Amino acid sequence: MSWISKTFTSSIGRKIIMALTGLFLCSFLVVHLIGNLQLFKHDQGAAFNVYSHFMGTNPIIRTIEWGLVLGFGFHIYEALMLTRRNKAARGAQGYVSNHSEQNSEWTSRNMGILGTIILIFLIVHLYNFFWRARFAGNLPKMGGADPLTSDYDNLYMAVVSSFHIWWYVLLYVAAQISLGYHLWHGFRSGFQTLGLNHRKYTPAIKYVGYTFAVVVSAAFAAMPLYFFLFTDAQGELATNAPALLHSVAAAF
């Protein structure tokens, strides 16, 4: 099937894989974000733990999980291949004076750096939560009266304790800023690469992309900041937290 491999190792083919995997990972971000919003629920993490248990055990999710692994894998692999190709294309002798900032956005030119920061974050993140929950088996259990959920992992407490470590919070916030910039370019770029371009819709896609980038990264960044700044070691709202947060919590 040489035409397939030729297609996807060509310059445009590799870009198409980048775009497809990138947009797929965007959809993952949406699911992940919605699930993680359970963290803000004032139930000592019950809903969050049920959700994470479901995600860790449901056979359909477990299958899709492999797709996610492939998605990340290809996205990273193609990024490396493209970077190598593009560096070679530019040649050994660079410009003495180059003012690319006058003709393009910084984000667009630095997707590799942004992606690398996200990758470092991802490794730490996966080790801390995913590895410990799935393979290490050393997380505390939920306990409690409900026999159905009492031996679920209490991932909530793992989150709360992690988010009280300053450097950990810093890493998370930095990673989310990178993610925001990565999406700022990546979202619309994905559509452009797939040729999904139309004079009527492309401007809309651009602004949806910008909104997506800001909302997703801000929402994820809000989680470590919330726990670090406003909760105690148990994840309960600290008494010195702003009144607004107390009233929101009371409403739920």
Added chain:
Amino acid sequence: MAGSNPNAKPMNLTLNVWRQPNRQAQGKIVEYHVKDISPDMSFLEMLDVLNEDLLHAGQDPVAFDHDCREGICGSCDLFINGRSHGPEKGTTTCQLHMRKFSDGDTITIEPWRANAFPVNKDLSVDRSAFDRIIQAGGYVSVNTGGAPDGNEIPIPKEISDRAFEAATCIGCGACVAACKNASAMLFVSAKVSQLALLPQGNVERKTRVENMVAQMDKEGFGACTNIGSCAAECPVGISLENIAILNREFLAAKATSNNLA
């Protein structure tokens, strides 16, 4: 001076120019000074002044490509102060005028940089890779004679206009020079979309895009990462939309053509 600005003062400038004797040799930046440059001069006329000075001093003039000096032949190709064709938008080097600079400025002038564009000498580069991409399929295969009457193929004005916009590419290579990835996608896409939009190009639509992209890759150009420097620096305003069309054409051709190789 018949220019509108008769009071504009002549300028003295410092030029940092890339000098390289031939393709194999090492190059370096050399500093020159030019005096009494009129603001009404074109950038190339300013370089003419430098070259006349150099000749009189018994030194080798700076080699650079140019010809029509009207912004249409695509010969001129300088990277001026870190920008393809210099600081003015939508302008080739030959149409860039010295009134865009100020007395005492230092101007850095380099050749296009890309592996596929080796330096011939000084500021002149070899852009024959572009020709080979066109040879791979940038045409409609009609022999002379036997064409139907021109009005037998009606084409909506809007489509014809869009094809024209793409067809105005002058093949200068500013897109490659400006691109971080030295990608030739804007150049290739301009020709692909011109012929994809027109009914005349429909017959060879799939093979054209497959072959042109293959040649583009073979020449060693980079892959587009949608940065947009190319379109921003294009002197004739070829739009990024063309790259989306190229991607779409490529994907559709690969998915549906009968070409198994």
Added chain:
Amino acid sequence: MLLDSKIPEGPLAEKWEKHKFNVKLVNPANKRKYDVIVVGTGLAGGAAAASLAELGYNVKAFTYHDSPRRAHSIAAQGGINAAKNYQNDGDSVFRLFYDTIKGGDYRAREANVYRLAQVSVNIIDQCVAQGVPFAREYGGLLANRSFGGAQVSRTFYARGQTGQQLLLGAYSALSRQIAYGKVKMYTRSEMLDVVIVDGQARGIVTRNLITGEIETHAAHAVVLATGGYGNVFYLSTNAKYCNVTAAWRAHKKGAFFANPCFTQIHPTCIPVSGDYQSKLTLMSESLRNDGRVWVPKTVEMAERVRKGQIKPQDIAEDDRDYFLERKYPAFGNLVPRDVASRNAKMMCDEGRGVGSTGLAVYLDFSEIIKRTGADAVSQKYGNLFAMYEKITDEDPYQMPMRIYPAVHYTMGGLWVDYNLQTSVPGLYATGECNFSDHGANRLGASALMQGLADGYFVIPYTIGDYLAQTPPKPVDTNHPAFAESKAYVQARTEQLLSIKGTRTPTQFHKALGHIMWEYCGMARTAEGLKHAKGEIQKLRKEFWQDLKITGTGEELNQALENAGRVADFLELGELMVDDALNRNESCGGHFREEYQTPEGEALRDDENYAYVAAWEYQGDNQPEKLNKEELTFENVKLTQRSYK
């Protein structure tokens, strides 16, 4: 020598059809045994190379550019004529023929011009099939506009970039043949000599502009499509590299040079702004469709404008002189180029010119902008207006353009017969390089037409007639003629490098240009021409004693290239002066002040000068020999041109 133009017998309208039937054919299997060299890859050369390769000949194509797509055909703005009569306004092949003969002031060959008009319709079809995006109407059909010197709308166009689009079409056809291996393309190769073997053109000598290597190339026939020599004036609308070298070397090897003094001065160019100026920029003639040409009515008013005391847009209607509309009510601003240019010069000579130099007239768009809006005007002329603003820093939407005539095109060129063969068997000349179709003045939008007609539709037939009579055995490059030509080219290169004087090629070129413009430009006198002849001879002598260039012949050396071209211009210039001096009449672009009507129009002398002056080279610094080809007009009546 008797000049046989080989015009076929029979009625005008049937000549070409009959000739196509009568020419000998090379059978398809034999075509691949013939090699043809095409020098120049603009419209004429690119079209010829592609078409000949399609037929099966092995073509070697040469250009001094880095790519065939850069030829100066690309800069043609306005359009291309064709007798399609799509507009139902009374156009026909005969009318296009008639307009071209009349526009050329009856100094072109009837049969050639008629053929040109005939094949013009095929050109449009061919270009559309190639994917050339001509302007279209909303209904999807091709659009036309009218152009200087014509009262019908027969000009096809692609905004202000028609030349570019047509050249890219020819380039694409050429590229296809390069990919097939039928054309071997030599870029950055400058032709420096023709090789003549036993009286027939059998090859060329080139210099590789990157390595400096002198190479010889053999073929069964050589086609020159190397453009015009307008750069003899230094300042012209031609591209910087345009030169006469290929044609001149052919001339020195026996090809006659016809009507060299017939040069076209284009009326609508951006005026000169300083002595550093390297070239002049044309503003398309199509602008005269909507722009109105005027100068202030009085010298006093013009004086105030020149001093910047009053702005042109503030001058009242009554104080403006729309001189073309006034003098030529029938054609108005659309009179042929020579008439428009000469009138602009007259206005400036009277002291009514504008701009700080006084060497400019206004081309005003305020009325059309008022009538149709700035958007509609931008649709039509946007790129031209933008170019004007870039160069002059003035906005033509706000104030009238300043324009002045500039050298644009050369009607003269290598003499060719009906088959486009020069006086050297096997050596052909096409496009602007030959003299054939435009007489003493070319109409707007006819250069593209002629280049493509020659390349696509004439040379493929006529060259076959010659090749069919040539044995198909390979040309032997061991013939001493090749070594001789190569040695000549090498010696000349060495000579240029060894002078080591004090003046640069550009200095000599500017000096020559000044002489030519002053004495052999828009208006000429016997006295001035005689003076110019002496000046040119003096300058040429100085050139060979005092030239200064650096570097060697074995590298990319642009000063050396330039020096070689200037050396040839210095010889051509003298021949132009001789030709202008010989022609004791005024016709088209050739205006001898001694010969004018009481109204100041060109006064022809059909009795004594209805001939083509074909000059024959007689050796270095020897007067050239004049050969005449009498022009006979059987289908049009010679009249004093009138555009009133």
